[in-house]
Amino acid sequence: GAGVSQTPSNKVTEKGKYVELRCDPISGHTALYWYRQSLGQGPEFLIYFQGTGAADDSGLPNDRFFAVRPEGSVSTLKIQRTERGDSAVYLCASSLTGQGGYGYTFGSGTRLTVV
Amino acid sequence: DQQVKQNSPSLSVQEGRISILNCDYTNSMFDYFLWYKKYPAEGPTFLISISSIKDKNEDGRFTVFLNKSAKHLSLHIVPSQPGDSAVYFCAASARDQGGKLIFGQGTELSVKP
Numbered sequence: 001g002a003g004v005s006q007t008p009s010n011k012v013t014e015k016g017k018y019v020e021l022r023c024d025p026i027s028g029h030t031a032l033y034w035y036r037q038s039l040g041q042g043p044e045f046l047i048y049f050q051g052t053g054a055a056d057d058s059g060l061p062n063d064r065f066f067a068v069r070p071e072g073s074v075s076t077l078k079i080q081r082t083e084r085g086d087s088a089v090y091l092c093a094s095s096l097t098g099q100g101g102y103g104y105t106f107g108s109g110t111r112l113t114v115v
Numbered sequence: 116d117q118q119v120k121q122n123s124p125s126l127s128v129q130e131g132r133i134s135i136l137n138c139d140y141t142n143s144m145f146d147y148f149l150w151y152k153k154y155p156a157e158g159p160t161f162l163i164s165i166s167s168i169k170d171k172n173e174d175g176r177f178t179v180f181l182n183k184s185a186k187h188l189s190l191h192i193v194p195s196q197p198g199d200s201a202v203y204f205c206a207a208s209a210r211d212q213g214g215k216l217i218f219g220q221g222t223e224l225s226v227k228p
Binding site: 004031033035040041042043044045048050055056091093095097104105106107108109 | 119121124156157158159160161204206212213214215216217218219220221
């Protein structure tokens, strides 16, 4: 597609449930990033993929969070045993090379609400 | 530890005037700085950037200034237009970090007609 696609756009889940958030990057972009944006804050880095491998997962808050990108294209962010504090907008971005920080294209995000 | 800070959560400017958005950083390893603009329910979109080897970059109505000694950058919008009303984030990256960005908290700009 022309842009970064994230599905679903909104997700409401009960505390303790498992959720999956999907990101479909721009075709040909090798670098893929997940960020989380809480209310009144800037996006916070979670994880970065270069191709199929996670090059930097230092931003994942704990082991309930996991992300995969098995074929180097679509990525899924997985959250186990969701907590109310996980409520946020989860943003995905892709870039052609992953260098310099410019050339990012963000998706519109998935708004996750844990009730 | 907030490495990138935008201390003004909001700014209101009259149409046609200059908007100045400020950003401070603490990490001297940052070598690339960017400004993103975000409308509600959309992802951030890239606006303008500057390398640490420069002190100014201009693109149409938008100019970014970098003062490395003060670890400070600013975004100037001249003239401001109502369509510029959005949340503006500054962000920084370091060369060895694979394009990972550290964002400030954002400044909501409101341009009044």
